[in-house]
Amino acid sequence: METVEMNNVTLKRPRSEDDVANADEIKRQKISEKSKTGNDSGQSVEAVSEQPDKPLLEETKNEIIPSEEGEEQEDEELEDSDEDGDPESFADMMKHGLTESDVGITKFVSSHKGFSGILKERYSDFVVHEIGKDGRVIHLDDFSVPVDDEDPSEETFTVLSDEDKQRLEELQLIKNKETSVAIEVIEDTKEKRTVIHQAVKSLFPGLETKTEDRDGKKYIIAYHAAGKKALANPRKHSWPKSRGSYCHFVLYKENKDTMDAINVLSKFLRVKPNIFSYMGTKDKRAITVQEIAVLRITAQRLAHLNKCLMNFKLGNFSYKNHPLKLGELQGNHFTVVLRNITGTDDQIEQAMHSLREIGFINYYGMQRFGTTAVPTYQIGRAILQNNWNEVMDLILKPRPGAEKGYLVKCREEWAKTKDPAAALKKLPVKRCVEGQLLRGLLKYGMKNIISAFGIIPRNNRLMYIHSYQSYVWNNMVSKRIEEYGLRAVPGDLTLKGATAVHIEEGDVDNYTIHDVVMPLPGFDVIYPKHKIGEAYKEMLVADNLDINNMRHKIRDYSLSGAYRKIIIRPQNVSWEVVAYDDPRIPLFTTDLDKLEGKPLPVLPTDGKFRALKMEFSLPPSTYATMAIREVLKMDTSIKNQTQLNTTWLR
Numbered sequence: 001m002e003t004v005e006m007n008n009v010t011l012k013r014p015r016s017e018d019d020v021a022n023a024d025e026i027k028r029q030k031i032s033e034k035s036k037t038g039n040d041s042g043q044s045v046e047a048v049s050e051q052p053d054k055p056l057l058e059e060t061k062n063e064i065i066p067s068e069e070g071e072e073q074e075d076e077e078l079e080d081s082d083e084d085g086d087p088e089s090f091a092d093m094m095k096h097g098l099t100e101s102d103v104g105i106t107k108f109v110s111s112h113k114g115f116s117g118i119l120k121e122r123y124s125d126f127v128v129h130e131i132g133k134d135g136r137v138i139h140l141d142d143f144s145v146p147v148d149d150e151d152p153s154e155e156t157f158t159v160l161s162d163e164d165k166q167r168l169e170e171l172q173l174i175k176n177k178e179t180s181v182a183i184e185v186i187e188d189t190k191e192k193r194t195v196i197h198q199a200v201k202s203l204f205p206g207l208e209t210k211t212e213d214r215d216g217k218k219y220i221i222a223y224h225a226a227g228k229k230a231l232a233n234p235r236k237h238s239w240p241k242s243r244g245s246y247c248h249f250v251l252y253k254e255n256k257d258t259m260d261a262i263n264v265l266s267k268f269l270r271v272k273p274n275i276f277s278y279m280g281t282k283d284k285r286a287i288t289v290q291e292i293a294v295l296r297i298t299a300q301r302l303a304h305l306n307k308c309l310m311n312f313k314l315g316n317f318s319y320k321n322h323p324l325k326l327g328e329l330q331g332n333h334f335t336v337v338l339r340n341i342t343g344t345d346d347q348i349e350q351a352m353h354s355l356r357e358i359g360f361i362n363y364y365g366m367q368r369f370g371t372t373a374v375p376t377y378q379i380g381r382a383i384l385q386n387n388w389n390e391v392m393d394l395i396l397k398p399r400p401g402a403e404k405g406y407l408v409k410c411r412e413e414w415a416k417t418k419d420p421a422a423a424l425k426k427l428p429v430k431r432c433v434e435g436q437l438l439r440g441l442l443k444y445g446m447k448n449i450i451s452a453f454g455i456i457p458r459n460n461r462l463m464y465i466h467s468y469q470s471y472v473w474n475n476m477v478s479k480r481i482e483e484y485g486l487r488a489v490p491g492d493l494t495l496k497g498a499t500a501v502h503i504e505e506g507d508v509d510n511y512t513i514h515d516v517v518m519p520l521p522g523f524d525v526i527y528p529k530h531k532i533g534e535a536y537k538e539m540l541v542a543d544n545l546d547i548n549n550m551r552h553k554i555r556d557y558s559l560s561g562a563y564r565k566i567i568i569r570p571q572n573v574s575w576e577v578v579a580y581d582d583p584r585i586p587l588f589t590t591d592l593d594k595l596e597g598k599p600l601p602v603l604p605t606d607g608k609f610r611a612l613k614m615e616f617s618l619p620p621s622t623y624a625t626m627a628i629r630e631v632l633k634m635d636t637s638i639k640n641q642t643q644l645n646t647t648w649l650r
Contacts (some may be wrong), residue, residue, distance in 0.1 A: 097371055097372065097373065097401055097637065098366065098369055098370070098371070098375055098637055099635055099637045100366065100629075100635045100636065100637050101635075102369075102375070102637075103364075103366070103368075103369050103375070103377070103470075103471055103474055103475075104363075104471060104473075104474030104475030104476075104477070104478050105361075105363045105366075105474055105478070105626075105629075106478045107361055107477075107478050107481045107482065108361070108629075108630060108633060109354070109358050109359065109360060109361060109481075109486055109567065109630065110350070110351065110354035110355075110358060110630060110633075111354075112347060112350035112351045112354060112633070113343075113347055113350075113633070114343075114347075114351075114632050114633025114634055115341060115342045115343030115344075115347050115348075115351075115632060115633075116340075116341065116342045116343075116632070116634075117338030117339065117340060117341040117342070117343075117611075117612060117632055118338065118339040118340045119336070119338055119628060120285060120286075121339050121340075121583060122584070122586070123254065123255050123285045123286055123287065124254070124287055124586055124590065125336065125337035125338075125339065125587070126283070126285070126286040126287070126334070126335075126336055126337075127286065127287045127288070127289075127334070127335040127336075127588075127590060128282055128283060128286055128287070128288040128289070128290075128332050128333070128334055129288075129289045129290075129332065129333040129334075129335075130279065130280065130282070130288075130289060130290040130291060130329055130332055130333075131329055131330040131331045131332060131333055131617060132279070132291060132328075132329060132330065133279070133328045133329060133330060134330075135330055137333045137617075138250055138289055138290060138291050139250070139289060139316075139591050140250045140251075140252040140289055140313060140315045140316060140591040140592065140595065141315070141316065141591060141594070141595065142315050142316050143303065143306070143313075143315045143595065144315075144317075145299045145300050145303045145317055146299050146317055146318065146319065159192075159195050159196055159199050160183070160196070160199050160200070160203070164181075164183050165203070167181045168181055168200060168203075168204045168207065168222055169204065169270060171204075171207065171222060171223075171224070172204045172207055172270060179223060179224070180221050180222060180223040181221070181222045181223075182212075182214070182219045182220070182221050182222075183196060183200075183219060183220045183221075183222070184217060184218075184219055185217075185218040185219065185220060188217075188218045193211055193218065193220060196209075196220045197209045197211075197220060200220065200222050202298075202301065203270065203301075204222070204270055207222045207223065207224060208222070208223055208224070209221065209222050209223075210223075239296050243319050244318075244319035244320040244321045245295060245296055245319075245321060246277075246293045246294065246295055246296075246319065246320050246321065246322060246323050247293065247294050247296075247297055247298065247299050247302060247317060247318075247319055248291060248292070248293045248317070248318050248319070248320050248324070249291070249292055249293075249294075249299070249302055249314050249315065249316060249317045249318075250289060250290070250291055250292075250314070250315050250316040251289070251290055251291075251292045251312065251313075251314060252287070252288075252289050252312065252313040252314075252315070252590075252591055252592055253282075253287070253288055253311060253312050253313075254287050254311045254312075255284060255285060255286075255311060256284060256311055256312070257281065257282065257283065257284040258278060258280075258281040258282050258288075258290070259273075259281065260284070261312060262276045262278075262292070264309065264312070265294075265305065265309075265312075268305055268308065268309065269294075269297060269301065269302075269305075271294075271297065275294055275295040275296075275297070276292055276293070276294050276295075277292070277293045277294075277323035277324040277325065278290060278291070278292050278293070278324050278326070279291060279324050279325065279326060279327065279328045279329040280326065280327070280329050280332075280620065282332075287590055289591055291324060292324070293320070293322075293323045293324045295323070299317035299318075299319070302314050302317065303315075303317065313592055313595075315595075327620060329620060330619070330620075331617055331618050331619040331620055331622075332617070332618055332620075332624075333572065333615070333616070333617045334614075334615065334616055334617070334618065334624050335588065335613070335614075335615050336613070336614050336615075336624070336628065337587050337588070337611050337612070337613050337614075338611060338612040338614070338628070338631075338632070339580075339583060339609065339611045340583075340609050340610070340611070341577070341610050341611060341612050343612075345577065348575070348577060348612060351630075351631045351632075351633075352573065352575045352614065352631065354630070355570060355573060355616070355627060355630060355631055356569075356570070356573040357569075358486070358567070358569065359514070359567045359568050359569035359570060359630075360567070360568060360570075360626055360627045360629070360630035361477060361481065361566065361567060361626065361630070362477075362564060362565055362566055362567060362568045362622055362626065363474050363477065363623065363626045364470035364471075364473065364474055364623065365623030365625040365626055365636070366625065366636055366637050367623075367625075368466075368467055368470050368623075369467055369470070369471065370467075372399055372401050372403060373399040373400050373401045374394050374395075374397075374399050375467070375471075376463060376464050376467035377464075377467040377468045377470070377471035378394055379391055379394045379395060379464040379467075380464035380465040380466070380467045380468030380469075380471075381468045381543055381545075382394060383461075383464055383465055383468075383552075383557055384465060384468060384545055384550075384552065384557065384559070385543070385544055385545065386552070386553070388449040388450055388453070389449065391449065391453060392437065392441075392449050392452075392453070395433060395434060395437055396410075396411060396414045396423070396434060396437065396438070397411060397414070397415060398411040398412055398414075398415050399411065406426060406427055406428055406429065407427070407432075407434065409426040409427075410423050410424075410426040410427040410434060410438075411423075411434075412426075413425075413426045414438075418446070420438040420439075420441040420442045420446075421442055423438050424438045424439065424442065433456055433460060436455050436456045436457075437452060437453060437455070437456060439455060440452030440453060440454065440455035440456070443455070450554065458556065461556065461557075462556065462557075465557055465559060469520040469521055469522070469559065469561075470520070472520070472521050472536070472539060472540070473518060473519075473520050473521075473564060475539065476518055476532055476535060476536055476539070477518055477566050479531075479532055479535050480518060480528075480532045480566065481566070483530075483531055483532065484530070486513045486567070487512070487513055488503055488508055488511035488512055488513060488515060488516050489503070489508065489530065490502075490503055490504060490505040490508050490529075490530070491503065491528050491529035491530035491533070492511070492516045492528055492530070493516065493517050493518065493519065493526065493527075493528055493563065494511055494515045494516060494517060495517055495563060500517060500519070500525065500526055500563050502526075502528075502529050503516075513566070513567050514565070514567055514569060516565070516566050516567070517563040517564060517565050517566065518532075518563070518564060518566050519536075519561055519562070519563055519564075520559075520561050520562045520563075520564060521536065521540060521547060521550060521559060521561055522550050522559040522560045522561020522562065523549070523550040523551050523558065523559065523560055523561065524560040524561050525560075525561035525562070525563065527547075564621075568618065568619065568622050568627075570616035570617060570618055570627060571616070571617040571618075572615065572616060572617045573614070573615070573616045574614070574615045574616075575612060575613065575614040575615070576612075576613050577610055577611070577612055577613075578603055578610070578611050578613055579603060579604055579605060579606055579607030579608075579609070579610055579611075580603055580604065580607045580608075580609050580610075580611060581604055581607045581608050581609070583609065585601050586601055587601065587603070587611055587613060588600075588601075588613060589601075612631075614631070
């Protein structure tokens, strides 16, 4: 998955003697800002307690995620609770979290001296633009709707009352025993009846309408024409043959991940989420711009959502005959602001030149491994070992560190009783992994953990074994760079097309470090022919796994493996240092700002703080955190940053 997820972290290095001199001044600046605003905007680790900007678009709470009936709102409220706490108590809890060295992230490629900076002090400091398969950076720059004579009138969207819409939605979703809904026509004209017919059919796919006389009054009767099979299916007969079946549009979103956004759109359009397609998932705590396609929903209906949705904007509509496919994108373009930087101009220039000319180690970022005391790679390893009792124990046992209160109670109950029903009662959020596994154990029994685990969605289950592959890869790449440095050597691997081949002694001068790939372990890959090939085997033997037998008796968990470049050189790298006084003001304009005509912020020439604004493009499946790590030369783990921040703010 090419997701680029990052939490708000202050990227600070342990203080050297050079730093101590100005530490008190920076601390005073932060305290001063806090006293002026009543809000400690400098407090930074965001993994547990988010303090987002005052949003440019107010946040909505209308998610629908497949789960038990009545669970959606309760889950959401719970997910936003139990997360507050002062930085020191959180730092205390995060002592049990992972650091970069725990997952094999130990090397840098550049020689410059690192410096400090705050990343994602505001989520609007991190902007991601998708790069389409044609290489074009995707922007939201047009709200206009393609003209279509077949589209219903604007009145279609306002003719039904909120009460009518509620009743029709319940009928459409078969949430009650009614077989029809009657809507009285107050101003009885043929035109008015036509608009109501159109409104019901276009806003509630799967429903048919007819007109009836009842006691001298006209009613529009809505009903299911084809039973449950018609539920939310696009109306084929009402879609013009000349129009492409898929409406493609650009989705601009703030502080929401891609699936949350699609669930919100699905609810407002009253359709199922699976009629949407996209090329990649995007981070939550950011502003992101990406292309989405939806089956047989008009641009007019989508554009209407701009009036009622918050944290989203839709535009750049077009009709095409194909959906989008995961992985079709060429990558992502990032605009990142690092605030309150401490580096000198020379340090910054050296760091950014190195990023542009050499690049960074293509490590899997910390978010790949989870944030709690039980890393996801440990669960993946137990799956590959076929140790299902260990899988169950790792997911459900009590663990130290930062967790929501209800999860702590659930784990304690499980440890005490080993009773899935009793533990489940402590867990109001049933759609989390723990809840899904407990439901599975309740259904299949404690002696059939494999089937119980199978209740967890496939992508979530595979995440664990992919995490183990990533853990191995990170460790092996660090060993490779330590052993052989930043040059290609005989025995390394490179790709010829999609096939990996060894670099031979006589050929080595034809390759650079940017050509070298390393394998994620699996049954369909080859390994380097030097010391690192043996290191792979040794690491897997230590984990009771056979590198020559990566097929699992359950096909889903058989690992074919893959190849990944060890160094990534970002494209389109640019940067500038800007001064500012107010940490709350944006330091650049977004697509939405430009559409709304907002001017560029006016910045002082000699402000209290300095920020590094950087832009770069990365291919899919690479982590922007790792590029920023290379610039600042620091540990990006939540554990490390939390403890440093707590010390810094004392």
